[in-house]
Amino acid sequence: MRIITVFLFCLVLHQTCYSQMSSNPHVKLVEKKNGKRLQLFAKNTDTIPYIVFLRVTTTDFRRTSKRPILKEIPAQSEVLLKTLILLEGKDGDYNPTFIVNEVTTNLSITKSTENFDIKINEAKLDTKVLLFTTTSCNLCEEALIILDENAFNFEDFNITVNNDALVLLKKELGENNLESVTYPALKIDDNLYYNIKSRQEFIDILKEHFK
Numbered sequence: 233m234r235i236i237t238v239f240l241f242c243l244v245l246h247q248t249c250y251s252q253m254s255s256n257p258h259v260k261l262v263e264k265k266n267g268k269r270l271q272l273f274a275k276n277t278d279t280i281p282y283i284v285f286l287r288v289t290t291t292d293f294r295r296t297s298k299r300p301i302l303k304e305i306p307a308q309s310e311v312l313l314k315t316l317i318l319l320e321g322k323d324g325d326y327n328p329t330f331i332v333n334e335v336t337t338n339l340s341i342t343k344s345t346e347n348f349d350i351k352i353n354e355a356k357l358d359t360k361v362l363l364f365t366t367t368s369c370n371l372c373e374e375a376l377i378i379l380d381e382n383a384f385n386f387e388d389f390n391i392t393v394n395n396d397a398l399v400l401l402k403k404e405l406g407e408n409n410l411e412s413v414t415y416p417a418l419k420i421d422d423n424l425y426y427n428i429k430s431r432q433e434f435i436d437i438l439k440e441h442f443k
Contacts, residue, residue, distance in 0.1 A: 290326035361386035362419035
């Protein structure tokens with residue numbers, strides 16, 4: 233669904249996806265720094281909403297944010313798009329692709345972080361979250377997006393393509409039956425969660441540990 237949404241966005245923009253880099257005078261990409269954390273906002277000063285597309289390429293920050301962000305920015309608003317965490321010894325360089333387009337009625341927006349705003353301090357950034365996923369799993373994709381867009385320190389283990397990931401999950405399960413597990417499975421500290429039924433349940437687990 234997310235790939236289709238981005239593809240539709242490119243169709244609406246036609247050649248804009250290849251040439252326009254934040255040329256709209258009303259919508260700008262704004263960065264705010266706080267220690268190791270760099271937040272990227274879309275600021276809309278116009279009286280109409282816009283759709284923005286953001287892709288960040290970098291080797292200086294934790295998780296290079298390969299998945300693009302596609303969001304509607306309401307009129308007279310500032311919306312957080314991405315949080316990046318600086319790696320030790322890095323200068324903080326990054327290359328953004330930022331594209332702006334007016335809202336159209338035939339374009340749907342995937343609001344992956346709607347109703348989820350979690351505050352994470354530096355200590356919690358050091359807590360490694362392990363996520364076990366499969367290739368054919370819609371909830372797995374949503375879980376990856378939530379972790380990525382909210383600056384969690386996580387590692388994805390796709391058991392469909394990675395045999396080592398399957399071995400690790402078996403070790404984490406102990407005596408539990410692997411066949412009874414549905415995905416995604418989530419490991420935080422000494423706690424392992426699986427058979428997660430919904431996006432909201434996944435968010436509630438994260439909030440319990442990082443509130």
